[in-house]
Amino acid sequence: xxxxxxxxxTPAPFHPASSPDYLPREQLRELQSRRLRQVVAxxxxxxxxxxxxxxxxxxxxxxxxxxxxxxxxxxTAESDLRDAYPLGMFAVPIQEVVRLxxxxxxxxxxxxxxxxxxxxxxxxxxxxxCLASCGIHQDDVVxxxxxxxxFTDGLGLHCGAESFGATVIPVSGGDxxxxxxxxxxxxxxxxxxxxGYFLYLIERAExxxxxxxxxxxxxxxxxxxxxxxxIRRRIEESAGIKxxxxxxxxxxxxxxxxxxxxxRSGLHIFEDHFYPEIVDPQSGDPLADGEEGELVxxxxxxxxxxxxxxxxxDLAAMVxxxxxxxxxxxxxxxxxxxxGEKLVVRGADVYPSQIEAALLAVESSLPEYQIVLxxxxxxxxxEVQIEVTPQIFSDQVGTMESLQGKLxxxxxxxxxxxVPVRLxxxxxxxxxxxxxxxxxxRRGT
Amino acid sequence: xxxxxLSLFVENKPGHLTVPCKLLAEAGINIVTLSLADTQQFGxxxxxxxxxxxxxEVLQAxxxxxxxTEVLAIEVLDRPGGLAExxxxxxxxxxxxxxxxxxxxxxxxxxVLVFRFDDLDAAISSLTRAGIxxxxxxxxxxxxxxx
Numbered sequence: 016x017x018x019x020x021x022x023x024x025t026p027a028p029f030h031p032a033s034s035p036d037y038l039p040r041e042q043l044r045e046l047q048s049r050r051l052r053q054v055v056a057x058x059x060x061x062x063x064x065x066x067x068x069x070x071x072x073x074x075x076x077x078x079x080x081x082x083x084x085x086x087x088x089x090x091t092a093e094s095d096l097r098d099a100y101p102l103g104m105f106a107v108p109i110q111e112v113v114r115l116x117x118x119x120x121x122x123x124x125x126x127x128x129x130x131x132x133x134x135x136x137x138x139x140x141x142x143x144x145c146l147a148s149c150g151i152h153q154d155d156v157v158x159x160x161x162x163x164x165x166f167t168d169g170l171g172l173h174c175g176a177e178s179f180g181a182t183v184i185p186v187s188g189g190d191x192x193x194x195x196x197x198x199x200x201x202x203x204x205x206x207x208x209x210x211g212y213f214l215y216l217i218e219r220a221e222x223x224x225x226x227x228x229x230x231x232x233x234x235x236x237x238x239x240x241x242x243x244x245x246i247r248r249r250i251e252e253s254a255g256i257k258x259x260x261x262x263x264x265x266x267x268x269x270x271x272x273x274x275x276x277x278x279r280s281g282l283h284i285f286e287d288h289f290y291p292e293i294v295d296p297q298s299g300d301p302l303a304d305g306e307e308g309e310l311v312x313x314x315x316x317x318x319x320x321x322x323x324x325x326x327x328x329d330l331a332a333m334v335x336x337x338x339x340x341x342x343x344x345x346x347x348x349x350x351x352x353x354x355g356e357k358l359v360v361r362g363a364d365v366y367p368s369q370i371e372a373a374l375l376a377v378e379s380s381l382p383e384y385q386i387v388l389x390x391x392x393x394x395x396x397x398e399v400q401i402e403v404t405p406q407i408f409s410d411q412v413g414t415m416e417s418l419q420g421k422l423x424x425x426x427x428x429x430x431x432x433x434v435p436v437r438l439x440x441x442x443x444x445x446x447x448x449x450x451x452x453x454x455x456x457r458r459g460t
Numbered sequence: 461x462x463x464x465x466l467s468l469f470v471e472n473k474p475g476h477l478t479v480p481c482k483l484l485a486e487a488g489i490n491i492v493t494l495s496l497a498d499t500q501q502f503g504x505x506x507x508x509x510x511x512x513x514x515x516x517e518v519l520q521a522x523x524x525x526x527x528x529t530e531v532l533a534i535e536v537l538d539r540p541g542g543l544a545e546x547x548x549x550x551x552x553x554x555x556x557x558x559x560x561x562x563x564x565x566x567x568x569x570x571x572v573l574v575f576r577f578d579d580l581d582a583a584i585s586s587l588t589r590a591g592i593x594x595x596x597x598x599x600x601x602x603x604x605x606x607x
Contacts, residue, residue: 403469408525410467410504410576411558412497438502440471442523 030152030179032143035287036342043343046287048081050315055079055088058321061106064091064099065323082290085313086301090324096126096266104320107131112319116165118265128167128265129319135174137316138268141285142175145274148283148342149236149259151205153180156231158198160208160216161238163187167269168238172207175271181205188212191219202231207261210242210250214381217253228255238263238270243368245375262349264327266320267312273347281334281346288316291347292324293333307332307350358388358454360397363432367453370399370434373425377418378407385444390458399426400437402444461594462530462580464512468505469525472498480505480519487518492601493574495561506561508574510601530580533563533595534587535570543573546592553586555579567595 038046056076058065068089069075078087096104101117104127113135116128130138151157157176163169169187176183184201186194188208194216197203206213213235220227235250235258242260250258262273262282272289273282284291290313293302302308310331314322334346358365367386375381383402388395401422409415415438423436470476477496484491484507492508509515512528519526536542550557556578563572572595577583587594 403525405525405527408467408469408527410465410506410527410529412499412504415469415502415504416499438469438471440469440476440523441525443471 030143030147032140032179033147035285036144036148036283036344038287038343040343043287044082047290047315048083050287051082051085051290051313052076052079054313054315054317054321055323057106057318058323062104062321064095064103085290085292085324088313088324090299090311090326091322092326093126093266093328097124100125101127105129106321107319116167116265116269118165118167126266127320128269131318133316134268134318137288138171138271139174139178141268141271141288142171143179144285145261145271146176146179146181146236148274148276148340149205149261150234150257150277151176151181151236155205155234156182156184156201156203158184158186158194158203158206160186160188160194160206160212161270166239167265168207168263171269171271172236172238176207191216192223195220195223195225198227198230198232199225204231205234205236206232206256207236207238209239210237210246210258211240213237213250213254214246217250221253227253232256234259236261236274243372243375245372246381249375249381264312264329266322266325267314267327268317272312273344276338276340276342278338278340280338281348283338283342283344283346284312286344288314290315291333291345293331293347294326296330304333304335310347358386358397358456360388361395361432363430365397365430365432369429370426373429374401374422376425376429377421382407383444384453386454388454388456388458395458397432398435398437400439400444402441403438404441461532461584461596463508463533463574463597463600465529465531465574465576466507466509466512466516466519467527467529468507468519470503470505472500472502477503477505479522480507480524483518483522484509484515487514489515489518493561493563493565495559495574497559508600510597529576531574531576532580532583532587533572533574533600534592535567535595536573538566538569538571542571546573549586549590549592550577550583553582555583555586567599572600 059069059076072089074087111131112129113132114130118126118128159169159172161169161172163185173183173185184197186197217227232254233256235256237258238261247258259275260282261270263270264272267289273284275282292311293308294300294311295302296309307330310327310329311324312327313324330350331347334348338346370386371381374384382404385400387398387400407418419436419438427433468480489509489511494505494507497504516526516528534546536546558576558578560573560575
């Protein structure tokens, strides 16, 4: 590999585990093709769903010579994972599985994430590559505020960060005052959590008189939720850190499918393990580079539950230009929207993240908000409810009304449809833990 | 002479006005006067109470957003033209009255009005020039007792 490329613009010391990030493209393609042949053969042999689907298309593993043939393979959907629950997608006997994460699934029906010991090794490896990519290194004190237990970010991040010698504090979620104390007492330099939780932590720190900018905290790796550039700016400004995104998809591996590098212009997908494609969400046809569509991933090395052409809920575009960081791993630019999260209101597509960005454009901080959908006389009604905070409250009606107007205007600008904004009393929006349920859909009832 | 005024955000829903009033009652805090500015969706309840810091704490602890602003209480002769004369002073000085409301109690033959200005200092000096002294907080809080 080319060592001069490896050193380019990477602020953290180079970690040997990151070597595959810089593989020359031809070599990477060979590796991908070899792994694809292997995973297709294993899936065909051990998972009846794959065998039946391929036969239906008149395919045998022999016809898949390399990644150029990947388009011949049928897709796999989240519903397949739910239908096959609990063991239907396993390509290995359960004795070879060393860890199971049964998840409740986004629609309430469960799915299961399983790892063999080799899968765990791959997971640890990609986490190390993520952290290195975000400039987190072995001298860092890493506060892991991702949920442990069955979530696939907490434990994964823990193992990865520990394996390269960082100091890991497995604080998990919740008890924010304690988290802030730990942060101060141990000179925490890196934190991993959801952007939503970190916003809450910022607010809490302000309230108890702790200025995060004065602490050694210098980097945040944010996971699990789509966030906007406006939120990134808010986080960086109020905490005095660099904020990076790490891509998390439980079905694929958990946290660590990809990560931003110091240039933060898209997520590098670790495509030696996860082969990315962008397809048209309707037709399933491959889209040209740069076009926005559904991200499809194939797990090239996964043993326990291999996924062939898995249709992720994420909408993204492929960036093929070489990144200045030197990594040869292609990047995806996420739209921050998930096809599953899309709300269709009076025929218009509405994504909560668009509303969030609009709110942040008006207010420097993100207030608690909720999108309430209802149906009146067969017509979709949508309303954005925003909690009044001391920062935005004024004793003058005119000021409050003009704020309301500005918020509505910004949302209309972002969504293209007019959405009424209602200011509500503090603490009236239901919170589950530290997260808020952003969308209340009453149209079905 | 500056009177601290508490403002609260309340949603325009049945019962939403009762809660803050009950909270203050339970804390033994008397409301000297109040006004409610409302729109279709929300209202801003403005209160004048003697123990405003304690009232603020009680309301904030219950989750209300409370703002404190300084207002002036000014006596006006209770006869035609009384208010117009007073407003003339502010108009000449180019001072905006953001809002005003009347007191329930009176001082002799005078009504008492609460004013919120965009520029409080300018309002005070223009009143001083006109020989008008705003009502002091002590006198104001005791108005109720005189009745």
